[in-house]
Amino acid sequence: MLSFQEFFDACSGVWKSERTYHSMPSGEIERSFTKFHVHRLTDAEAQRLLTPSQTLGIDPQRIEAGSICPGFAIAFDTVSETGEQVAMSLKALFVPDPYVSQAVPGEALVLPVVSEVADGDVIQGFYLRDQGYSEAGAIAGRFTYQPTRQTLEMTTQYKRSVAVDQMRLISPDVRLRTIVTYNRPEPGYPPSDITLIGFGVERK
Template identity: 35%
Template sequence: MDIQPFYDFFDCCVGEWVTERTYHYLTHQEVERSRTEFAVAPITRDLKEKVLSDNQYGEVEDIDTMPGFRLGFHTVSETGEEVSQELRMLFVPRLTGDGFLEGDYLRDRAYEEAKPIISHFRFGLHHRELLMTTRYTQVVSVDSITLVNPTLRIRRILNYQRPPVDHAPLETVRLAGFGVEQKQP
């Protein structure tokens, strides 16, 4: 199976982006808008190995071919609240089949919890959608990025109440977020 669209997706993601998002907090019926400016840049082999080490992941083959990035962002909500963060991430492909590529998505710092974390990803080779699932302590975050064209992405974020059993169905949505992300010249 040709997985080149996976690498093409990440090539398009490198650069400066601006996103306008709307968050729907279903736990307390609130809607909030925010604007985020972020930059994505490739990382070196040494930093990829550090992300593996931070997550106690072990050795992997072909690390040089794995997409690894530095993500820095600054978000300002409509209420004036500001959040900035920088992290490093690595995508470790594992399985292919039926037009999808799956694997692990490692970060040296998670969004919800300030620690290294291993998540699962699934990439649709035909429709260019990256679906990332992260199991935090309180929530399970399902984040989708669809690459419409090299300068436009659509983002969807669903945070579910984490069920008491790890593989139970995700049913209670706590937050739904939607965004339009545009690459800057």
């Protein structure tokens, strides 16, 4: 069983991913190959992500005093089976709820039913990214980490969709990945209308 910090340490390195995406409305299936380069955030990179996060009520001094807020920087290249290529890089910092004094302003994020957890050891909080996948620009989402399953789940609310990305480390060099995308529901309702499901096996 990996601690919160140990999970991120284990995720550093070069990973190769083979994924299959299922479009729910059309029934189409598409496969892709992705190569990830992952490293832990430096103190300077983490600080840059924290700086614009004052709306979350995060106390940077408290975090600097030794709070566990891990993160990673990712650069990846994806090639689909049709030959389409996408390259992107982003940085993400994970801030547990005890270090956040208030919720994100605006509409609260209601998690999908399948994302609800009852594990007493689970760690929950906000994750801060300098880039989104579906939409450009900095974004804040919710995360849960379950040490007993070595599973990190990230839920991101975009303008038109909600994405749930789950990463489970099943051995030091193998991860399972699932990505579920929903249409964004009306305010106050959990996402339920699935538009895309992706499955992947990632090897270091």
